[in-house]
Amino acid sequence: MPAKISVHKLTMAYGPVVIMRDLDFEVNEREIFVIMGGSGCGKSTLLRHLVGLMEPSEGCIFYDSNNFTATTIEERARFIRRFGVMYQWGALWSSLTLGENISMLIEEAGQQSPKTVRDLVAYKLSLVGLAGYEDYYPAQLSGGMKKRAGIARAMALDPDILFLDEPSGGLDPLSAKRLDDLILHLRDSQGCTIIIVTHELASIFGVADTALFLDPVTHTQGALGNPKHLRDHSENPAVRLFLNRGLTPIPAS
Amino acid sequence: MPNTIHDGAKNNSPPCASWRLEDQSVLLELSGDWHRGGPDVTTIGNSSGRSADRYDVQKLGAFDSMLPAFLLAHLRAHPLPSGTTPSFEGLPLNLCGLLKLALAVPEEIGAQITKPVSRAARLGKLSLKAWKSTLDVIEFVGQCSMSMGRLICGRARFRKQDLWLSVQECGIEALPIVTLISFLIGMILAFVGNAQLTNFGANLLVADLVAIAMVREMGVVMTAIIMSGRTGAAFAAHIGSMNANEEIDALRTSGFNPFDYLVLPRLLALVIMMPMLTIYSNVVGILGGMMVGSMVGIPTVLFWNETLLSVNLTNASLGVIKSVFFGAAIAVSGCMQGMRAGRSSAAVGQATTHAIVAAITWVVVLDSAFAAIFTLLNI
Numbered sequence: 088m089p090a091k092i093s094v095h096k097l098t099m100a101y102g103p104v105v106i107m108r109d110l111d112f113e114v115n116e117r118e119i120f121v122i123m124g125g126s127g128c129g130k131s132t133l134l135r136h137l138v139g140l141m142e143p144s145e146g147c148i149f150y151d152s153n154n155f156t157a158t159t160i161e162e163r164a165r166f167i168r169r170f171g172v173m174y175q176w177g178a179l180w181s182s183l184t185l186g187e188n189i190s191m192l193i194e195e196a197g198q199q200s201p202k203t204v205r206d207l208v209a210y211k212l213s214l215v216g217l218a219g220y221e222d223y224y225p226a227q228l229s230g231g232m233k234k235r236a237g238i239a240r241a242m243a244l245d246p247d248i249l250f251l252d253e254p255s256g257g258l259d260p261l262s263a264k265r266l267d268d269l270i271l272h273l274r275d276s277q278g279c280t281i282i283i284v285t286h287e288l289a290s291i292f293g294v295a296d297t298a299l300f301l302d303p304v305t306h307t308q309g310a311l312g313n314p315k316h317l318r319d320h321s322e323n324p325a326v327r328l329f330l331n332r333g334l335t336p337i338p339a340s
Numbered sequence: 341m342p343n344t345i346h347d348g349a350k351n352n353s354p355p356c357a358s359w360r361l362e363d364q365s366v367l368l369e370l371s372g373d374w375h376r377g378g379p380d381v382t383t384i385g386n387s388s389g390r391s392a393d394r395y396d397v398q399k400l401g402a403f404d405s406m407l408p409a410f411l412l413a414h415l416r417a418h419p420l421p422s423g424t425t426p427s428f429e430g431l432p433l434n435l436c437g438l439l440k441l442a443l444a445v446p447e448e449i450g451a452q453i454t455k456p457v458s459r460a461a462r463l464g465k466l467s468l469k470a471w472k473s474t475l476d477v478i479e480f481v482g483q484c485s486m487s488m489g490r491l492i493c494g495r496a497r498f499r500k501q502d503l504w505l506s507v508q509e510c511g512i513e514a515l516p517i518v519t520l521i522s523f524l525i526g527m528i529l530a531f532v533g534n535a536q537l538t539n540f541g542a543n544l545l546v547a548d549l550v551a552i553a554m555v556r557e558m559g560v561v562m563t564a565i566i567m568s569g570r571t572g573a574a575f576a577a578h579i580g581s582m583n584a585n586e587e588i589d590a591l592r593t594s595g596f597n598p599f600d601y602l603v604l605p606r607l608l609a610l611v612i613m614m615p616m617l618t619i620y621s622n623v624v625g626i627l628g629g630m631m632v633g634s635m636v637g638i639p640t641v642l643f644w645n646e647t648l649l650s651v652n653l654t655n656a657s658l659g660v661i662k663s664v665f666f667g668a669a670i671a672v673s674g675c676m677q678g679m680r681a682g683r684s685s686a687a688v689g690q691a692t693t694h695a696i697v698a699a700i701t702w703v704v705v706l707d708s709a710f711a712a713i714f715t716l717l718n719i
Binding site for chain 2: 181182193196197198199200203205206207209210211213214216217218219220224225226242244245265268269272275276277
């Protein structure tokens with residue numbers, strides 16, 4: 088089976104400043120793939136490249152063996168319809184209620200009866216622990232609630248690929264655990280592929296099948312593999328240090 | 341890829357939920373393909389006011405979020421006594437997991453904020469809102485006065501660069517639009533005046549008309565309206581965005597007085613620059629009138645001499661005096677709406693709109709008051 092997402096020799100840069108170079112990895116279908124690294128290493132930038140908000144300086148991104156980088160605007164729109172993206176701070180539309188933030192996508196995607204739309208909105212909000220908050224405006228919510236509502240909106244259309252930018256950052260431990268459970272359930276039940284940008288170690292070890300470490304020193308791919316394996320056996324000391332919370336890393340074996 | 345949650349028998353039939361009572365327990369039979377955008381769900385029988393005790397999914401096809409959303413709505417509509425958990429017997433494991441997750445946090449009933457309100461209650465709320473707005477304006481003006489007091493006593497702390505930046509923004513950068521509008525207003529006054537005064541053979545008085553109208557009213561009012569839309573809105577948007585990003589809270593917790601730091605430089609800048617812009621607008625307006633005068637046969641020298649005769653220091657100073665108050669009203673409206681804005685991008689937009697409307701309203705109200713006062717004083 089071809090990889091769901093393939094990234095070939097991707098170089099990301101802001102003008103002359105290279106953020107990461109020569110990124111090369113594949114994400115398989117139904118995989119939970121974590122992009123990790125310290126603050127400012129380019130995790131969110133990589134996510135923005137994957138969803139088409141930024142163009143690579145070099146290299147290509149493929150979805151189901153189709154080149155996403157070299158597409159026309161119309162083709163890209165077809166790709167994007169399969170994505171669900173949750174932004175770091177929720178990025179909810181502030182002039183709409185939570186219910187409207189989600190129902191707008193569902194109504195736009197096709198004719199639905201109002202009751203069906205209402206039930207779907209209630210279900211999506213219930214999944215993230217916000218049942219009953221349909222009539223709230225984003226400004227009336229706490230930061231963590233906004234984040235969870237952002238995830239509910241990203242899931243609105245049962246996306247094929249779900250991109251989550253720092254989903255559990257700033258959440259209380261119980262909400263973070265529920266979110267990890269939700270991510271696993273979504274993968275198992277809906278069969279979606281999930282890309283998560285995070286540096287929360289509990290979430291990384293809890294949900295990730297594969298993790299990509301971005302090394303801010305060399306500006307290259309620091310490591311790729313199962314996070315538990317990388318924690319104990321990575322050849323890159325920066326990866327072991329990161330995954331052991333800076334405690335004395337276990338030497339690579 | 342279609343979102344296939346459950347790979348049951350794909351019968352391509354419409355989704356159906358059928359309730360049956362078997363051995364005193366409610367059985368819910370689910371069948372068909374449950375897809376968003378597919379046919380509507382057909383329901384057969386009723387649940388007798390109870391949530392299902394068992395599920396039959398033998399004839400269930402593929403489904404997406406439609407099915408768990410339907411089941412969740414059913415479960416929420418038939419809540420169980422506290423302490424008991426709903427039965428998911430017969431449901432596929434993945435669906436069970438999603439439903440358990442969705443039910444893990446109870447519905448926030450109090451969170452439903454849409455309640456029907458009577459007309460009397462709405463009127464009452466509007467009245468209270470209007471009263472609160474009035475108190476807000478009084479409080480804000482009071483705080484501005486105290487801030488000015490601290491400035492006079494040398495205790496106000498703000499960055500001097502901010503003051504000069506504001507002076508630049510509401511002074512030099514406003515010159516092009518003030519020039520254009522004032523010139524056109526002067527021309528319009530001259531055209532209209534000429535059309536009427538020619539009938540009486542007094543078209544030289546066009547110069548008097550343009551000069552007096554510009555220096556007493558049009559110069560200052562048009563400048564104030566331009567500055568309301570340009571600078572007042574910018575103040576509201578800038579301070580409103582800072583409020584939304586908690587930058588104003590950061591100023592407070594860092595020991596700065598947000599009034600001194602944000603409002604005072606803007607207020608000072610506009611109060612300083614409005615008289616200058618008004619004088620400039622008056623001159624440009626008269627030049628516009630003069631151009632029309634020369635086009636309709638009034639020699640430029642004659643127009644100029646007539647203008648000098650008609651404009652005395654009293655006349656000329658009236659607009660300038662008003663401009664100080666207009667400048668303060670515009671700055672207070674813009675800054676107040678920004679400081680009182682909510683913490684969202686939509687709130688910043690509303691604050692900007694309110695700032696412009698309030699500033700223009702205040703300009704017109706103040707101008708009317710000045711007109712009455714000047715009439716009483718025979719000026």
